[in-house]
Amino acid sequence: METAALPLGLPRPERGDAARNRRHLLDVARQMVAESGVEHLTMDGLAERAGLGKGTVFRRFRTRAGIFHALLDEDEKAFQQSVLSGPPPLGPGADPVTRLIAFGRARIDFLFAHAAIARASLDANQSVPVGTATISQFHVRMLLGRADIGVPDLDTLAVQLTAALEAPILLYLHTPAGADTNRIRHLADGWQTLIERTCAALR
Template sequence: MDRSVVPFGKPRAERADAVRNREHLLRTAREMIAEHGVERVTMDGLAERAGLGKGTVFRRFGSRAGIFRALLDADERRFQEQVLSGPPPLGPGAEPVERLVAYGRARIAFLVDRHAIARASLERNQPVPAGDPSITQPHLRVLLAQAVPSMPNLDGVTIQLTAALAGPLLLYLSRPETDANQAAETADFLGDAWQTLIERLVR
């Protein structure tokens, strides 16, 4: 097991029917997003499309923003699995610098691709969250320590690099109406900058 990241805790056991309902609702929400975009997804619409009661949707997600937080959480878990046990260079098996570059590029692409979903996951009148460093920060710290064992102020450098991959920053750098080609260009542009930063840092 790759010790450079901290895995999510074991989820609380759910009834089988609750698990089926959740997965069905998430699949349905993704279908609706693909067909009509994020803005057209509502609690009522999701319940009707999924063939479930509105109360079931509210109990599962709490609010419209909760739908998108659940989608992001599911994607985050898959992303972490790729980092923990996927093929290199994102997963184990590559040199530390190569993994640092790959992680930054993958993380940026992950956030840019989910820009509209991330915006929709924010509750109205609530501040933009500072981001969750639980995966990124320890992963970067371990790889930096392997790449440059004598790096001064390792913890501070790690915090700065973690901030560069934080979701809130990318929410402001890109636009929700960005099309697929523009999103890919944005991810490449920021990924190239990340690679330059890492390569200069570890010289």
């Protein structure tokens, strides 16, 4: 397992009953999204369907956007684990440039698959979070360092490359009717071309 690949951190431990309620609420929320779509999930509806009080849902998530943020966070952690310990080329075992290409392709697929949840996780009362790119940026920076491409300022290059992947751009490109498979393929192919040409030019 590649323990230094991503800064996962250690979550604060939950009480047993709080952890069970959280797990139950997220499972029910996923069921409701699968059945009716993101737009029909409400805090009141989730409380009723889960058989819990509205106060419990409010304390856990604070806002409707908080429900989707928690769902997205769970899937983000699963994605991170596939990068940390999954099979190559996404996981450890392939050369750094090949892993960069695989990471970008997988990240684009992930973000398009989660576009509706990602949109719903944005709180209209808050600015668009820029921190969503942090983990991808860290991983891209690590792989650039291992690729030994001869660039003194890899931090800036990692920021620029990560900007081609993360949610604000992909949410903007996502069509209201659903993800366009050709658009996904073109973005993935574009990422591969960007990485291949950048690394070849700088070596």
